Amino acid sequence: MPAALVVDPQLHAKEIARFLGKVIRRPDSVEPGSGAMMCAIWTGAIGDDGYGRFSITRDGVEKTVKPHRYAAALALGQPVFTGQVIEHVVCDNPICVHAHPDPEVGHIWPSTQSDNLRCMQAKGRAQRWWVRGWSGLARAERAERSRQLAAAVRSGWDDAAVREVLLRIDPAQTSLF
Numbered sequence: 001m002p003a004a005l006v007v008d009p010q011l012h013a014k015e016i017a018r019f020l021g022k023v024i025r026r027p028d029s030v031e032p033g034s035g036a037m038m039c040a041i042w043t044g045a046i047g048d049d050g051y052g053r054f055s056i057t058r059d060g061v062e063k064t065v066k067p068h069r070y071a072a073a074l075a076l077g078q079p080v081f082t083g084q085v086i087e088h089v090v091c092d093n094p095i096c097v098h099a100h101p102d103p104e105v106g107h108i109w110p111s112t113q114s115d116n117l118r119c120m121q122a123k124g125r126a127q128r129w130w131v132r133g134w135s136g137l138a139r140a141e142r143a144e145r146s147r148q149l150a151a152a153v154r155s156g157w158d159d160a161a162v163r164e165v166l167l168r169i170d171p172a173q174t175s176l177f
Contacts, residue, residue: 003081003082004079004080004081004082005065005069005070005073005079005080005081005082006073006079007070007073007074009074012056015056015057016074019054019067019070019071019074022042022043022044022054022067023040023041023042023043023067023071023097024040024041024043024153024154024156024157025038025040025041025098025157026038026039026157026159027157038098039091039093039096039098039107040071040096040097040098040107041093041095041096041097041149041150041153042054042067042068042095042096042097042150043150043153043154044067044150046095046143046146046147046150047143048139048140048143049094049139049142049143050094050095050137050139050142050143050144050145050146051066051067051068051094051095051146052066052067052068052094052095052097052146053065053066053067054066054067054070056070066086067095067097068086068088068094068095068096068097068099068108069086070097071097071098071099071108072086072099072108072109072110074099075099075100075101075106076099076101076110077101080110084110085110085111085112085113086108086109086110086111087108087109087110087111088107088108089103089106089107089108089109089111090106090107090108091107093107093149094142094146095146095149095150096108145165145166148165148168149162149165149166152164152165
């Protein structure tokens with residue numbers, strides 16, 4: 001297995017199309033300049049940790065990657081190395097795959113574990129991580145929120161359904177829009 005996730009637009013065109021087919025964006029977020037605060041929601045497989053799963057094949061070997069890592073490698077045009085942190089800088093939404101070369105626009109960005117922990121502390125989640133998990137939600141709650149959020153947009157973006165999921169699972173969650 002390679003030590004880095006590389007997504008080549010020409011070599012992996014079919015894989016990229018399959019990936020993008022599992023991503024839902026709010027309709028008005030696709031207009032240039034309008035999507036800075038909009039999550040792009042992964043609607044494919046979601047693991048018990050609340051993060052998505054996406055299967056790829058490299059050198060004839062199938063492997064599973066987290067979609068936010070795949071999105072970062074695709075959007076930034078650079079490898080994502082094993083062990084490298086791809087931080088949800090804006091939204092703390094584990095199924096957000098809104099990557100963009102401009103860090104003022106994208107929600108996910110390459111980081112380090114220490115920077116990720118500093119960000120967590122700055123957002124006020126550090127005091128309770130040992131009780132509730134890194135995102136402030138227990139693992140099962142985070143997985144349930146991710147699955148409900150994906151289901152809410154699977155047929156197309158619905159502001160009311162997204163809001164309902166976020167408020168039902170975590171009333172303190174920052175709005176995705």
